[in-house]
Amino acid sequence: MASYKLLIENAAKAEVRALPGQVRQRIARAILTLSEEPQPHSSRPLEVHGITLEARRIRIDRWRVIYTVDPQWKEIVVYAVRKRPPYDYADLDALLKGTE
Amino acid sequence: MIAVKAKFDGRSIKLLEPPPSTRPASVIVTFLPDEDEASGLALKEETVEYQTPVTQPELADLVDKVRLVLNTDGRPTAVQMDIADWLALMDWLEDVEDIQLMRERFRERSERTVTKWEDFEAELKADGLL
Numbered sequence: 001m002a003s004y005k006l007l008i009e010n011a012a013k014a015e016v017r018a019l020p021g022q023v024r025q026r027i028a029r030a031i032l033t034l035s036e037e038p039q040p041h042s043s044r045p046l047e048v049h050g051i052t053l054e055a056r057r058i059r060i061d062r063w064r065v066i067y068t069v070d071p072q073w074k075e076i077v078v079y080a081v082r083k084r085p086p087y088d089y090a091d092l093d094a095l096l097k098g099t100e
Numbered sequence: 101m102i103a104v105k106a107k108f109d110g111r112s113i114k115l116l117e118p119p120p121s122t123r124p125a126s127v128i129v130t131f132l133p134d135e136d137e138a139s140g141l142a143l144k145e146e147t148v149e150y151q152t153p154v155t156q157p158e159l160a161d162l163v164d165k166v167r168l169v170l171n172t173d174g175r176p177t178a179v180q181m182d183i184a185d186w187l188a189l190m191d192w193l194e195d196v197e198d199i200q201l202m203r204e205r206f207r208e209r210s211e212r213t214v215t216k217w218e219d220f221e222a223e224l225k226a227d228g229l230l
Contacts, residue, residue: 006217009205013220017229028230031217046195048202055202066198068206077214079205084194 004035004069008078015081023063027081030060031067034076038069059084162189 008016008031019027033040043058046066053068066080162185169178181189224230 007214008217008220009209010213010215011205013215013223016220017224021229024224024229028221028224032221035217046199046202048199048206050203051206055199057198064194064198066202068202077209078217080198080201082198082201084190 004038004074004076006031006035006076006078009080012078012080019063019081023061026060027063027065030058031065031078034058034067038071038076158188159192 016024016027039056040058043056046055046057048055051068053070055066055068058065058067062084064082064084065078066082067076067078069076162181165181165185167180168176169180171177221230
């Protein structure tokens with residue numbers, strides 16, 4: 001299978017930089033692996049309306065990587081690297097009232 | 101889009117409509133104010149909109165299974181829930197957050213906001229971060 005081209009959103013770059021050292025290494029390796037296997041078993045699709053590309057999430061311990069897969073252009077874009085709960089839900093109101 | 105009305109009666113949150121049999125892409129939950137304003141337990145009317153892969157029957161199950169801890173006056177002071185339900189709720193919140201974040205960042209995406217992974221990797225290595 002041909003490798004996918006890997007891209008990362010600038011906002012996600014800051015999130016990767018902010019990760020603890022060992023976690024950053026693991027996340028980086030996991031992202032690199034996506035270029036050969038964009039839909040690993042440990043990932044799951046996200047139902048994001050208004051996006052034609054397949055959005056997915058993969059978990060690495062307490063972190064998760066959110067990305068899209070474009071099979072036509074063989075391209076993967078990493079959009080976010082987030083920590084799993086428990087974490088601060090100070091933005092819960094905004095979260096639940098999310099705009100379309 | 102499915103709209104659902106719910107009511108907080110001071111003891112629990114009840115959905116006022118039967119859950120749909122189909123899996124909704126998005127649901128609006130409206131909490132209606134308690135008729136007994138004097139109880140001080142009424143919630144303001146509020147519409148919460150979210151997109152979630154969690155089906156409404158699952159959501160209804162979650163809120164129905166919450167146990168309230170009452171004080172000596174019979175007023176609810178805390179809630180208890182099974183750890184499995186709590187984890188399911190956390191999964192749901194995680195989905196909501198990821199979907200919203202994905203939409204925002206996808207909307208703002210342009211060629212200027214993305215970097216080739218190998219370039220970023222080189223940046224990290226140059227900065228001693230990888």
